[in-house]
Each structure stands twice: as C-alpha cells, then as structure tokens.
Amino acid sequence: MTDQALTVVKPKPAEPWRRRLIRSLLYGRNVDRAAKARARVGLAIVAFAAIYAVIGGRLIMYATIGDSHGTRRTASQDAIATARPDILDRNGEVLATDVKAPSLFGEPRRIIDKDEAIELLTATLPDLDTGEVRDRLSSKKGFVWLKREITPQQQQDIHRLGIPGIGFLRENKRVYPTGSEVAHVIGLVNIDNQGIAGMEKWLDNNGLADLHRAGFATDRLQQPVELSVDLRVEHALRDELLKAKDKFHAKAASGIVSNVKTGEIVAMVSLPDFDPNNPKEAHDPDRINRLTTGVYEMGSTFKAFTLAMALDTGKYDLNSLWDARGPLHYGKFTIHDDEPKGRFLSMKEVFTFSSNVGAARIALSQGVEAHKAFLRKMGQLDRLRTELPESASPIVPRHWGDLNTITIAFGHGIAVAPLQAVMGIDALVNGGYLIPPTFLKRSEQDAMALAKRVIKPETSEKMRFLMRLNAEIGTARKADVKGYYIGGKTGTAEKVVNGRYAKKRVLTAFTAILPADKPQYQLLIMLDEPQSTKETYGFITSGWNAVPTGGAVIARIAPLLGIEPRFDLPPPDRLILAASRTN
Numbered sequence: 001m002t003d004q005a006l007t008v009v010k011p012k013p014a015e016p017w018r019r020r021l022i023r024s025l026l027y028g029r030n031v032d033r034a035a036k037a038r039a040r041v042g043l044a045i046v047a048f049a050a051i052y053a054v055i056g057g058r059l060i061m062y063a064t065i066g067d068s069h070g071t072r073r074t075a076s077q078d079a080i081a082t083a084r085p086d087i088l089d090r091n092g093e094v095l096a097t098d099v100k101a102p103s104l105f106g107e108p109r110r111i112i113d114k115d116e117a118i119e120l121l122t123a124t125l126p127d128l129d130t131g132e133v134r135d136r137l138s139s140k141k142g143f144v145w146l147k148r149e150i151t152p153q154q155q156q157d158i159h160r161l162g163i164p165g166i167g168f169l170r171e172n173k174r175v176y177p178t179g180s181e182v183a184h185v186i187g188l189v190n191i192d193n194q195g196i197a198g199m200e201k202w203l204d205n206n207g208l209a210d211l212h213r214a215g216f217a218t219d220r221l222q223q224p225v226e227l228s229v230d231l232r233v234e235h236a237l238r239d240e241l242l243k244a245k246d247k248f249h250a251k252a253a254s255g256i257v258s259n260v261k262t263g264e265i266v267a268m269v270s271l272p273d274f275d276p277n278n279p280k281e282a283h284d285p286d287r288i289n290r291l292t293t294g295v296y297e298m299g300s301t302f303k304a305f306t307l308a309m310a311l312d313t314g315k316y317d318l319n320s321l322w323d324a325r326g327p328l329h330y331g332k333f334t335i336h337d338d339e340p341k342g343r344f345l346s347m348k349e350v351f352t353f354s355s356n357v358g359a360a361r362i363a364l365s366q367g368v369e370a371h372k373a374f375l376r377k378m379g380q381l382d383r384l385r386t387e388l389p390e391s392a393s394p395i396v397p398r399h400w401g402d403l404n405t406i407t408i409a410f411g412h413g414i415a416v417a418p419l420q421a422v423m424g425i426d427a428l429v430n431g432g433y434l435i436p437p438t439f440l441k442r443s444e445q446d447a448m449a450l451a452k453r454v455i456k457p458e459t460s461e462k463m464r465f466l467m468r469l470n471a472e473i474g475t476a477r478k479a480d481v482k483g484y485y486i487g488g489k490t491g492t493a494e495k496v497v498n499g500r501y502a503k504k505r506v507l508t509a510f511t512a513i514l515p516a517d518k519p520q521y522q523l524l525i526m527l528d529e530p531q532s533t534k535e536t537y538g539f540i541t542s543g544w545n546a547v548p549t550g551g552a553v554i555a556r557i558a559p560l561l562g563i564e565p566r567f568d569l570p571p572p573d574r575l576i577l578a579a580s581r582t583n
Contacts, residue, residue: 101173110165184289188276228264236556248530263435295415299491302411352474363409384420468516468572479551483565487516490542508542
C-alpha cells in the first residue's frame with residue numbers, strides 16, 4: 001500500500017462575542033458593507049460642505065456689517081441701558097424723548113491698513129481730529145468710539161467705503177422738540193444720555209441711574225414723567241420776556257408763574273437761555289437759571305413780608321400810622337423815600353407809596369430777633385430745595401443788627417433766589433400756608449399735606465387787599481388788565497458794583513397775583529439792568545418796565561389758565577376784606 005500525504009484542514013477560530021456584538025451594532029446583519037461605506041463618505045462630504053458654508057456666510061457678514069456678535073450684543077445692551085423716559089408737560093405735550101441714532105466705532109485689531117482707514121474717515125467726516133483718530137485706532141483695544149451720533153447720510157457714506165473693522169451702533173439720543181422753550185426746567189444730558197442738569201439730572205438722582213445699572217431701565221418699562229409746566233403758558237411768558245429784554249435793552253429777563261394753592265411751577269423762563277439740543281450753549285455762564293441759581297436783592301417786593309409781619313401780630317391794622325415826615329437817620333446812614341410825602345403814612349399808604357422809611361419803622365417796631373424769625377419762617381433765610389439740582393443759598397448778614405433790619409425791611413441787605421421769594425409771597429396770599437415749590441404735577445390735597453401755616457388767615461386777607469389796592473392806585477397800575485382783578489407789588493433794587501450801590505444799574509421786579517380776591521396764580525417778572533426809553537421818560541424803575549411787561553403776560557396767560565374776566569366788581573375793601581373790613 002502506497003503511502004499518501006494527508007492534508008488536515010483546521011477549522012477557523014470562532015470570532016469573539018464582543019467583536020460580533022460591535023459589528024452587529026455598527027453594520028447590522030446581512031448588510032452590504034461596500035454600500036455602507038459609500039453612504040458614510042457621502043455623509044462626510046455633506047457635513048464638510050455645511051461647515052464651509054457657515055464659515056463663508058460669516059466672512060460675508062464680517063465684510064458687509066463689520067462687527068462681531070459680541071460687539072453687537074454689547075451695543076444692544078448699552079443702548080437699552082441709556083434709555084430715558086419721556087418728559088411731558090401737564091397737558092401731555094412731549095418736552096423730551098429718545099430717538100435712535102447711529103454712532104461710529106472701530107475695532108483696531110481688525111483694521112488691516114490703519115493709514116488708509118484714517119485718510120478715508122477724515123475725508124468723509126472733516127470734523128474728525130486726525131491725531132485723535134490715529135491714537136484710537138492704534139490702540140490695542142478691541143473697541144473704540146470714533147464719533148457719536150452721526151447722521152444717516154454720514155453712516156451711508158462711510159458704509160460705502162467698505163473699511164474692515166469700522167462699524168456702527170444704534171444708540172439712544174435725547175431730543176427736545178420744544179428747543180429752548182423749557183430749557184432751564186428740562187436741563188440736558190451728556191453724550192452718554194446721562195442727565196447733567198435740570199429735571200434730566202433729577203431723574204438720574206432719583207432712581208433712573210440705579211435702574212440702568214441693574215439693567216431694568218428698558219424702553220418698554222419706563223413711564224413718562226409729567227411736569228407741572230404748561231407749555232402754552234411757558235411760550236407766552238418767554239415771548240413777552242424776549243420782547244421786554246429787547247425793548248428795554250436789559251442784560252437779562254426772567255419770570256415765573258406759580259400755582260399759589262399747590263406750589264406747582266406752571267412756567268419758568270430765564271433769558272438768555274439755551275437749546276438743549278445744542279449742549280455747547282449751556283456752558284455759557286451768562287445762560288444760568290437766574291431764578292434758582294442766582295440770588296438777588298429783591299427790592300420793595302420784600303415790603304410785603306415786612307407789613308405781613310406787623311399785621312400778623314394783631315397789634316397793628318391797615319390804618320396804623322408810621323412816621324414818614326422825613327428821612328430816617330441811623331448812625332451815618334440816611335434812609336429816604338423816592339417820593340417823600342412829608343407826613344405820617346398809614347399801613348396802606350406805606351405799601352401803595354412803597355415807602356422805605358415807613359417799612360423801616362415797621363420792621364424796627366418788631367425788633368431784630370422777631371424780624372429774623374419771621375423771615376426764616378417764610379423760607380427766606382435757608383437754601384430752597386426743589387427737584388432742580390441747581391439752587392443757591394441766600395446771602396444773609398453774618399451779624400444782624402438794627403441797620404440790617406432797616407434795610408432788609410425794603411429788600412436791601414439780603415439776597416435770595418427769586419423762586420424762594422415767590423414761595424413766600426404765595427404763602428402771604430393763599431391763606432397763610434407755606435408750600436414747597438415743585439416742578440411735578442401735584443394736587444391741592446397733596447400740597448396741603450406738605451403745607452405749614454405761617455400767618456393767620458386774616459393777615460393773608462389783608463395782604464390780598466393791599467396788593468389789589470396797589471394795582472388800582474399804587475405802583476402797579478400799569479399792569480391792571482381790565483377784567484382780571486390782579487394785585488401786585490413792585491420792586492427796584494440797585495445793584496452792588498465794586499462794593500457800592502450803582503443808581504443806574506438796577507434789578508426791577510414785579511410780582512402779581514390773579515385774581516386778587518381768590519388768588520390762583522402768582523406771576524413774577526424780573527429785568528436785569530433795563531435801560532430807559534422815550535416811553536419811560538428816562539425812568540428805569542419797575543413801574544416803567546417790569547410792570548407793563550407783567551400786564552402783557554397776564555393778558556395772554558389768564559385765558560390759558562382758565563381765569564374768566566369779570567367786570568363791574570366792588571372796591572377791594574368790600575370784595576376782599578369780608579371778615580375784617582378796615583378803612
């Protein structure tokens with residue numbers, strides 16, 4: 001038997017169970033692996049195509065818009081953080097509002113050719129400072145401002161340049177539709193939309209700045225702020241003051257209309273003023289708010305306080321006599337009247353003739369301490385605080401003696417903010433209540449919750465009578481607009497120049513109440529250094545300039561304030577002195 005080689009076929013080793021499980025999960029059972037591989041390659045191609053499409057889209061966005069997602073998100077947050085509420089007058093007219101405006105920025109790290117960018121930008125915006133732009137674009141910062149609040153046309157012109165790393169952000173810009181009309185009440189904001197004066201600053205000081213920092217002050221959440229100001233009355237007052245300033249060649253002119261029952265300031269104008277849309281004007285020191293920031297000797301308008309002080313004691317009445325037969329001598333000083341009568345004057349005559357000697361004797365009869373206490377009670381010796389941040393402290397004698405009482409009795413030797421004098425006169429005629437002034441809407445009920453009684457009701461009645469009498473037969477005759485039954489008091493104060501009173505440089509004032517029997521409003525008119533004209537026959541006192549200006553204002557604003565004209569009224573002693581008639 002021939003031996004043959006035997007071939008032994010060994011069986012394949014069994015596939016481990018773990019590998020079978022993985023292969024089953026990846027490919028399944030009985031699947032064509034070649035087809036599966038082709039599908040995987042196709043899927044990879046689609047994935048890479050999608051990735052490159054996203055990258056391409058982002059590059060196109062960078063080229064056309066020129067900012068990053070982070071910058072855009074920050075810009076949106078900044079715009080919201082600087083949003084401010086609208087400010088309205090008492091009738092809902094918009095006095096201040098926000099609009100969106102583009103601002104130009106740069107991203108220095110993304111700018112390829114800085115010299116070219118600077119040349120193109122300064123050619124398009126000639127007011128850009130080349131050196132400043134170069135410094136900003138040469139910094140290592142990721143973001144720099146180049147110009148805030150550009151016009152849409154400027155934005156379009158720069159956009160067409162196609163400079164990488166240059167872009168635009170939409171910011172809130174404050175605009176004032178009424179321009180200069182209510183400038184000293186509204187105030188203004190800085191480039192970052194932050195209040196820096198007037199009611200705009202008050203808003204920031206009373207919670208708006210905190211809301212910004214917390215991120216809650218968005219356009220949707222803020223309610224408009226309603227002021228006490230009536231834009232119609234404001235316009236009429238400003239218009240007449242502009243005419244008076246021009247007619248009498250005055251250095252400045254100012255005026256206030258206040259509600260004597262609530263303390264609301266219905267109108268306030270101080271000329272020269274400024275346009276808050278052009279902030280550079282506000283830096284002119286001659287454009288300050290003379291009614292709250294300035295302090296002045298108010299002249300004979302202060303005689304109203306002097307007479308009220310004496311009447312309120314109950315020791316004197318309207319017929320009480322005061323020696324005005326000649327000048328009053330005190331040491332080396334002599335007090336005299338502009339139009340001396342050479343006789344004793346009644347309380348009524350001291351007021352209507354505006355007697356300095358009579359007022360001085362009245363004040364001396366009360367004594368220095370009583371005089372100081374009364375003026376302090378009337379709010380004339382302390383700094384007046386209102387919503388407006390701009391306020392000044394009165395200038396009061398450091399050592400107050402008899403001579404100070406004599407001069408302060410007729411409005412010299414003490415300087416107060418005109419607004420605080422208005423507050424005091426309001427109290428003299430509204431029944432005796434001192435009410436803090438406000439530039440926000442306030443009801444009579446809210447006002448009475450803040451009010452403080454400072455004189456008796458019968459004293460207030462007598463003061464209303466005296467002011468009406470003065471409009472009929474005294475120094476305020478030129479403001480007696482028929483039908484409106486006004487009352488008033490004039491004041492002319494010589495200004496201090498180089499430590500001495502200058503007779504030809506005066507501040508004239510006129511305060512009026514309307515109607516005098518039941519006052520609702522007070523008007524104050526002030527002219528700084530008015531000049532004489534042919535019509536004034538060389539006179540520069542209040543009765544020839546501030547008083548007729550006040551009459552012109554009253555004729556325009558009384559209908560706007562809802563005061564109806566009345567005719568054929570009885571004399572003031574019968575109409576006003578209902579409770580204590582004294583003749």
